[in-house]
Amino acid sequence: MYKVVLDVMGGDLAPLANLKGAELALKEIPDLFLYLVGKEKVFKGWENKKRVEFLFTEEAVEMNESPSEALKKKKGASIFKGLTLLKENQAQAFISAGNSGAVVAGSIFILGRIEGVRRPAIATLLPTLKNPMVLIDAGANVDCKPSDLFQFGIMGSLFLEKIWNRYSPKIALLSIGEESGKGNLLVKKAHQFFSKATLNYVGNIEGRDLFLGEVDVIVCDGFIGNICLKLSEGLAEVVINMLKQEVQKSFISLLGFSLAKKALKEFKKKSDWREYGGAPLLGVRGAVIIAHGKSDAIAIKNAIKQAVNFIKIGLIEKLEKAIEKNLSLLEESE
């Protein structure tokens, strides 16, 4: 049995979407066992479900609550109760679409960090014109040191190599200007670390080339990473909406558009973050998956599938081993 904890209270569409997603996952994955953490009243009708255990909580962290405040005042909230289950080895993975800051803070506090890692980071898979790539950090750390960026690169590279079997992933720093060493102070100093290491570091990548798929791991601080991520989501929607607006202006185009609709649907699926089912928080001692705040049932189901995949593959053990091997590299960055 693969034992996964799901925070039922987290996310804009919680608890309904989370429960629906759990139901879909249980149907699809026969050897899945779910711990569902949430307020008792939301589980009405779920009493007789099999391969499910409930953990009742009295409180939940709100989406806009300060993570450090929540960690102090809401120790019994679903996020922290769920993470504790992971810490005590009752479960093997934890998923939340809730307050991601609270998940990061809770994971560091309850699970602890993998030895050698100073700042855990969120690794998000993104579609490109070629293979999916990893963007790290996607929002765990808003203010970073150069050595943090270096660590993100190591973790993101190991993640792609061990979990997605990508051979020797190409690592690049997100910056302005193509030449290595160009950028702001943070990136310039991070470049020094990378250029001394034995990673497959290929220098800078510019915003323009982000989605071409020429590199595998894109490294940036969590502030820029989060902005780029959300910008990309928003812009893709805007482009499609603008196209629709233009198309609706003429009948012929409208006809064309309805014929092209199937293609549009296919495209949407391809570029849909829901298909990727959440992003792992790398660097903590446990498989923690941060699902999108706007997760619907499909996104939750895919996050659970992703969690099962991480357990099957042994993500954390492999990451721990790989980081141990690279400890000297990490120490160089101190």
Next chain:
Amino acid sequence: MYKVVLDVMGGDLAPLANLKGAELALKEIPDLFLYLVGKEKVFKGWENKKRVEFLFTEEAVEMNESPSEALKKKKGASIFKGLTLLKENQAQAFISAGNSGAVVAGSIFILGRIEGVRRPAIATLLPTLKNPMVLIDAGANVDCKPSDLFQFGIMGSLFLEKIWNRYSPKIALLSIGEESGKGNLLVKKAHQFFSKATLNYVGNIEGRDLFLGEVDVIVCDGFIGNICLKLSEGLAEVVINMLKQEVQKSFISLLGFSLAKKALKEFKKKSDWREYGGAPLLGVRGAVIIAHGKSDAIAIKNAIKQAVNFIKIGLIEKLEKAIEKNLSLLEESE
């Protein structure tokens, strides 16, 4: 006569695209006089053109050259020679699609800054679902102080108000999290400045909402601004290409697509940066327009039209006056 200097050597498609753009602009604007700065050999065939004067240079700043190095070693380069013409009041506006770092450094060194402005910034007009907005800084300053961001907000707001007649533009800080005061250290501190001022400051805007057109001026440091700008350009292209790929998979969709093509063309025009014709460098004593590095003849022509518009309106005088009025605000930020 509107007197504009064009750097013929700057840009990926220079000098051909620049000369073609100059030709188009001369045709379209009867009261335009152009100073063309470049190497003598590139003007072959231009000898008898009217309303044109040539300034020959022996050297040009390369796209990837260090701006400070160029400023030291290539004093006679087209960018610096052109800016000098502006400084000496022979011309009223300067345009370059060349090394933007060198244009910024040269402008500060040769023209000087408007009193009260510490860091000139690039203000780029971007299309949204509603009215175009201004993103400032789009790449002049990679490492900024909180008070710099505050100054960018003042300049961007004045620019929209005076030049584009936008009444009381809404200013927002680009950040993560919608609540005012959320973000990295830089943004948190910049928020303190804005919240004390009497500007129409509306708090944070997230990457996701950048193109919705809910705010008029988006403030960020030039590192993030440049990444966001290039990301948006690149992503819009990728989305359209992915759509085309999907469409080509089936005949029916293909038919639909060719019918929808006109709409696609319209859309492309709407979202095309070339239509906006370059971005002004705000805060220096002169009308300096930084055109896109990939400018073709159309983009150069539009940059020239934009320059003429700036002269007509009296951009710099209005900006100087408006900033003078706001000097106390700027001094507060010291």
